[in-house]
Amino acid sequence: MRNAADCQVTAGLPPFLISSAKGQIFMKRYSCLFGLVLLAASQMAYANGMKTYMAVCTACHTAGVAGAPKLGDKQKWAPLIAEGQVIITAHGYVGVRGMPAKGGKPDLTVAEFADALNYMVKQSGGDWKQPDAATMDKINAEIARRQKEMNAGK
Secondary structure (H helix, E strand, O other), X not given: OOOHHXXXXXXXXXXXXXXOHHHHHHHHHHXXXXXXXXXXXXXXXXXXXXXXXXXXXHHHHHHOHHHOOOOOOHHHHHHHHHHOHHHHHHHHHHOEOOEOHHHHOOOOXXXXXXXXXXXXXXXXXXXXXXXXXXXXXXXXXXXXXXXHHHHOOO
């Protein structure tokens, strides 16, 4: 019987790697390498988030301009974090309250925005994971829904 950690390591791998004898040997030899690759990818996204924060977000989120929650202010961030990653990412991306769409940077991608927001949340008491493809699909769907709502004047 596999435990939860085994399922996380093997999720998405071809069945022959999981069930065959050769696959088992391969997994024993390379599962640590896979883990390191995933860790490196996570660290790169974190670094990208910090870079985007420094380039785009710091002007407002350091000083608290127009009510922006300051980086590290756990009390101000807590209710936003509680709304969830999909909602906050999508609504922030299209503009919310005093925040301009895309943080005022017209060419900022959803992925860059999500990385920066994830960085700010981690610095402010939250523990979100980097959004995977399914989460990004939900964020993009919420962006479209929110833009439609905003265009209708709601």
